[in-house]
Amino acid sequence: MSILKKLFTAVKGGVNEVGEGIVDANAIRIFEQEIRDAQDALSEAKRSLTEVMAKEIQTSRAIKALEDDIAKHETYATQALDKDEESLALEIAGKIAELEQEKSEQQQILNTFSANVAKLKEQIKQAEKTIVENQRQLSMVKTTESVQKATMAVNDTMTSGDSAMASAKQSLERIKQRQMDRQDQLDAAQQLADESNDKSLHDKMREAGIGEDASKGADVLARIRAKQNK
Amino acid sequence: MELNELSIKLSQYETEGASFESFFINNVGQEVLQVIVDGNDELPIFVTRTEEQVLCICYLFTEQEISADKHAELNDTLLRLNVPMPLSAFAKIDNKYAIFGALSTNSTLEQLGHEIVTLSANSIDALDAISDYLTE
Missing domain, CATH: 1.20.5 (Single alpha-helices involved in coiled-coils or other helix-helix interfaces)
Known part of the structure; x- marks a missing residue:
């Protein structure tokens, strides 16, 4: 149940009597702790994200290097064929196959990293949303609490001052x-x-x-x- | 701005032709500043500060002061007056009707002064507008 709804229910039920807290102080402390925990988890997730993103870039770079290597060996193979060096060409082709195998392995790793990055980004977005939402709700609770306390302070002052007795019309x-x-x-x-x-x-x-x-x-x-x- | 700082600054401040007197109240662990605009101590403005906002509240009348059978009509009127009323909104705290305005905690003295003057004028206008719904 949202805090606003809780407040509404409390006010409807007449809980909002002076001096009686709608949400007890302990609940507020727990709520604050939850927000702090979420913030810790968020900074942890952000740190993981940068690590994974760094690995993603490294892997992309490795794939690019392999692609260059493959292209280079393809040129060598063509040159070997041009010179009728059939067996050398076959050897080079073997190397190319090896490189391609390596590239496909790296590609799989890259895919895993990319998926991880997307997942972490989504988690971070969710966590940020939750934190903002919780902070907004906490602020509602705290404002209600402050207003309650302020009302108590004001009531004390008004009952001791002369403005206490006057009706609005007289005022x-x-x-x-x-x-x-x-x-x-x-x-x-x-x-x-x-x-x-x-x-x-x-x-x-x-x-x-x-x-x-x-x-x-x-x-x-x-x-x-x-x-x-x- | 902290409330005690506001209290000191307001006492030396004049804006929009209005002068201020303010009293610091802190008897229940919640700081409240009572501000009187132009000597109208019948409708003091109470300023409180939370982590997020500065609340300026002016109590208008109690539920008991509303003429019999006029509750619903009055509530309806207040809701309709809410939007046209500049900077302030109607509210109910315990059994008291009030008008209030909320500002950022980063507000300047000029902004706070303007809010308080406007709230004070609004409270008088609002009481005048709805006095038919109230008993003596």
């Missing part, structure tokens, strides 16, 4: 209120900034004698005199 209200307060503060600050901008503009305008506030003492006096004279 949301408080957050919204805080966000609104912050926005109001920002708005107020902006308004203040705007006003002080306005004020400094007015100050400058007054200095330059522009705008409504530009009336000066002299003007006021002139206005009062004008009233008296009426």
Whole structure:
């Protein structure tokens, strides 16, 4: 059964209570050991593979040398026949037969090596797949364990803090209120900034004698005199 | 990044207009970092680290807070909201509904910061979206 399925069954069955492990620590250790064993086996298989591949190359090389030798002796045989050296040609032919026998033996060895290489490669692929798969499953178990422990830690903190009693709705209200307060503060600050901008503009305008506030003492006096004279 | 290192760095870090406060919890042999974004201590983000990943979890509400007869409808809604919600997914831990995001253990401070800010915003949006299913 896959770990995820086990977890699912455990959660369904309510095993996922705080403090109760879904997969016991011992099982995790065994699982980790299995992964390590598989990794050892894998590196062993890889070492064997390089050895066999080296032998495969050596044998191929030997076959190639034999083929060259055969070709060379065939030329000798032709030359002997050309010179009517019938018995020498026969002797050379005998040598060729010998070489061919040797070549076919080497070929059989090569076939065995090639088959071994293919088999080892397949085994390595399988082992790698198994290791990755096991590591993925182990990571699920460990994450579940960490989350469980973290939940315990969090529960401890929350029950001792003030946020413990508040319902989600109350929390949301408080957050919204805080966000609104912050926005109001920002708005107020902006308004203040705007006003002080306005004020400094007015100050400058007054200095330059522009705008409504530009009336000066002299003007006021002139206005009062004008009233008296009426 | 180790959690205690993250804790120190976050306290001096500001991103996307958000500020962080963080508290290190280690009372059951599992290190947890409690991160509060922008003073929203009602919805803290809990960061844990495993061999493979960094998990950021925000608890939303308990099963008991769901209005009667609305469980199935709520679950259906959450599954539908799962994909459009950026970077986070809904989850259930014991009897608590949560949203969480997972990152590689090689994540940078910027990536972790972005995840935490997004998770915090998502958690508020998610609660807002489903508050009709919850009791007071």
